[in-house]
Amino acid sequence: MTRVRPQPRDRIAEFPRLRLTPQQFENLSDYSASYPTGTTPGKMWRRLDGAFDHAFIKAGGQPYWMVMQYDPTAPSDAEIEHMKASGVEPPTRIAILRFKPVIVLRAASRPSIGELAA
Numbered sequence: 001m002t003r004v005r006p007q008p009r010d011r012i013a014e015f016p017r018l019r020l021t022p023q024q025f026e027n028l029s030d031y032s033a034s035y036p037t038g039t040t041p042g043k044m045w046r047r048l049d050g051a052f053d054h055a056f057i058k059a060g061g062q063p064y065w066m067v068m069q070y071d072p073t074a075p076s077d078a079e080i081e082h083m084k085a086s087g088v089e090p091p092t093r094i095a096i097l098r099f100k101p102v103i104v105l106r107a108a109s110r111p112s113i114g115e116l117a118a
Helices: 022-027 054-058 077-085 113-117
Strands: 017-020 044-049 064-070 096-103
Touching: 017 022, 022 096
Parallel strands: 017 096
Antiparallel strands: 044 064, 064 096
16 A cells, blocks of 8 residues: 655745735635636636545645636637637647735734824
């Protein structure tokens, strides 16, 4: 039996960071157990990577959040149709970009000297 070793958490450290407010992060669809239907360039979603990998968790792995995005520079459906009509072979795959989410919180403003004196 092959033993599953958890991936080091350092792997996500290699991903580019994506700054999001808590609301922006929550507004992303959660596809932790699947991928979105369709492959619209630029579509973003969140994923709790490893959450449904029981062997990974049993081996001590810790799931972590990632933000995924279909390559925004990939051709759109209309561009693909134009490529086909022009006799150009369109791409058959779309790249998935991965990001480390960084949740940005807005700090409360500092009180003015007048407010402190009151």
